[in-house]
Amino acid sequence: MYEFDWSSIPGALPFLWEGMKVTLVITVQAVLIGIVWGTLLAMMRLSPIKALSWFAAGYVNLFRAVPLVMVLLWFFLIVPEFVGQLFNIPRGTDMRLSSAMAGFALFESAYYSEIIRAGIQSVPKGQISAASALGMTYAQAMRLVVLPQAFRNMVPLLLTQGIILFQDTSLVYVSALADFFGAAYKVGDRDGRLVEMLLFAGAVYFVICFSASLLVKRLQKKYSTA
Amino acid sequence: MIKITNVSKHYGDFKVLTDCTTSVSKGEVIVVCGPSGSGKSTLIKCVNGLEPFQAGEIFVDGTSVGDPKTNLSKLRAKVGMVFQNFELFPHMSITQNLAIAQVKVLGRSQEEAMDKGLKLLDRVGLKAQAAKFPGQLSGGQQQRVAIARALAMDPICMLFDEPTSALDPEMVNEVLDVMTELAHEGMTMMCVTHEMGFAKRVADRVIFMDQGHIVEDDSKEEFFANPRSERAQQFLAKILHH
Ligand SMILES: Nc1ncnc2c1ncn2[C@@H]1O[C@H](COP(=O)(O)OP(=O)(O)OP(=O)(O)O)[C@@H](O)[C@H]1O
Ligand SMILES: [Mg+2]
Numbered sequence: 108m109y110e111f112d113w114s115s116i117p118g119a120l121p122f123l124w125e126g127m128k129v130t131l132v133i134t135v136q137a138v139l140i141g142i143v144w145g146t147l148l149a150m151m152r153l154s155p156i157k158a159l160s161w162f163a164a165g166y167v168n169l170f171r172a173v174p175l176v177m178v179l180l181w182f183f184l185i186v187p188e189f190v191g192q193l194f195n196i197p198r199g200t201d202m203r204l205s206s207a208m209a210g211f212a213l214f215e216s217a218y219y220s221e222i223i224r225a226g227i228q229s230v231p232k233g234q235i236s237a238a239s240a241l242g243m244t245y246a247q248a249m250r251l252v253v254l255p256q257a258f259r260n261m262v263p264l265l266l267t268q269g270i271i272l273f274q275d276t277s278l279v280y281v282s283a284l285a286d287f288f289g290a291a292y293k294v295g296d297r298d299g300r301l302v303e304m305l306l307f308a309g310a311v312y313f314v315i316c317f318s319a320s321l322l323v324k325r326l327q328k329k330y331s332t333a
Numbered sequence: 334m335i336k337i338t339n340v341s342k343h344y345g346d347f348k349v350l351t352d353c354t355t356s357v358s359k360g361e362v363i364v365v366c367g368p369s370g371s372g373k374s375t376l377i378k379c380v381n382g383l384e385p386f387q388a389g390e391i392f393v394d395g396t397s398v399g400d401p402k403t404n405l406s407k408l409r410a411k412v413g414m415v416f417q418n419f420e421l422f423p424h425m426s427i428t429q430n431l432a433i434a435q436v437k438v439l440g441r442s443q444e445e446a447m448d449k450g451l452k453l454l455d456r457v458g459l460k461a462q463a464a465k466f467p468g469q470l471s472g473g474q475q476q477r478v479a480i481a482r483a484l485a486m487d488p489i490c491m492l493f494d495e496p497t498s499a500l501d502p503e504m505v506n507e508v509l510d511v512m513t514e515l516a517h518e519g520m521t522m523m524c525v526t527h528e529m530g531f532a533k534r535v536a537d538r539v540i541f542m543d544q545g546h547i548v549e550d551d552s553k554e555e556f557f558a559n560p561r562s563e564r565a566q567q568f569l570a571k572i573l574h575h
Contacts, residue, residue, distance in 0.1 A: 231418075233416060233418055236378075236383055237414075237420035237421075238422075240381060240413075240414035240416075240483075241409070241482070241486060242406050242409045242486065243406065243434060243437065243438055244406050247438075251437060252422055256422075259424060
């Protein structure tokens with residue numbers, strides 16, 4: 108029978124914390140870029156200019172039809188070659204973190220743009236008419252009237268997508284980048300205590316995601332009664 | 334002030350407006366009525382360019398609405414519009430609703446806009462509601478705020494699209510009273526409404542529309558005494574018996 112030995116965990120905490128920082132950096136930047144770029148994509152998709160709308164639709168459909176792991180591999184294997192040549196970055200420079208960040212941000216933008224598009228469409232058309240009738244330009248009507256209402260409706264969905272993203276960051280193991288999961292794996296392997304370390308890592312993911320979901324639910328309740 | 338000449342509009346094969354011609358002089362109050370789907374909303378939205386049209390011309394204060402070179406936002410800032418469903422901005426307080434376009438479109442300072450907003454709010458009898466949000470007001474109150482919001486832009490004329498038809502009956506009059514007062518102050522108004530009492534008291538002319546055509550365009554005395562078309566006679570008989 109397997110004997111659990113948790114004694115290696117306290118010593119591993121500093122290393123795990125380094126990994127958690129990588130995970131958080133990737134998550135936060137992907138959420139922020141995803142929301143900004145996703146908003147632009149959603150507005151392009153809804154714009155009357157055909158070229159913009161097609162570009163946005165193509166982008167979203169492409170990224171939604173490809174597994175995330177594969178996108179990360181592209182960004183890990185192929186893109187650094189191009190970018191390296193473009194900007195004369197010496198071969199062998201470690202671009203794994205920036206590749207992973209770019210991959211996540213561009214991938215998540217596709218999902219965020221669909222959430223945001225639904226949010227924009229949930230605002231009644233009459234609101235744009237009223238804003239236009241007051242002399243606002245289309246851009247002003249979007250920025251001052253439509254988007255604030257759309258985002259208010261969307262906050263729970265955006266946060267939930269952020270929680271999914273937080274879990275998905277573990278996929279950076281394909282580039283051997285030491286995020287929280289990667290760090291747990293490495294240190295567990297080193298100490299010969301892989302099972303304990305991965306159980307511990309799983310518990311940490313669970314606690315963080317579960318409490319974040321509860322928070323989102325609470326927020327949702329507060330918004331819907333307000 | 335408003336000059337509509339041979340305006341036509343269609344969605345595919347479906348003609349919404351056919352050859353509509355009329356005009357509104359400064360200080361005049363026009364009531365537009367007609368059965369559902371006759372194109373009243375479409376016509377009034379063409380006046381400030383919210384709806385594009387394919388043929389004809391509309392001039393507002395000498396500016397051509399259909400001309401692609403016209404800055405429509407600038408034109409709309411001078412033309413007030415009130416909608417059936419109020420369309421206040423629900424994420425802003427009443428004062429913010431009144432101030433936002435003054436600040437962002439006309440470039441007024443925040444204080445000036447607040448001041449003007451409060452004055453107009455007082456005028457429609459809602460000063461006490463200034464800090465509330467639209468969702469906290471009754472329909473009639475919201476519509477009065479919407480009128481005040483349009484007036485805050487110092488419009489040269491006002492367009493109303495069935496401003497009372499989404500209201501409970503007991504709230505209709507508070508809105509009509511505000512409109513009546515406005516008319517007596519000399520505001521140029523084009524009102525789509527089925528409130529024939531309002532038309533009789535306040536309107537200078539009545540336009541009757543049917544299937545995208547302007548069928549009658551008469552002084553109100555003429556319109557109510559002896560409408561020429563059969564459709565208008567039927568319409569009046571039906572609506573006055575309510
Ligand atoms: N986007 C659109 N596509 C196709 N048909 C439309 C569109 N918008 C309006 N219509 C049609 O145009 C006609 C005129 O509509 P409009 O809203 O101007 O009528 P209305 O006189 O204001 O009616 P109501 O009293 O119901 O408000 C209607 O038959 C309507 O179905
Ligand atoms: Mg209508």
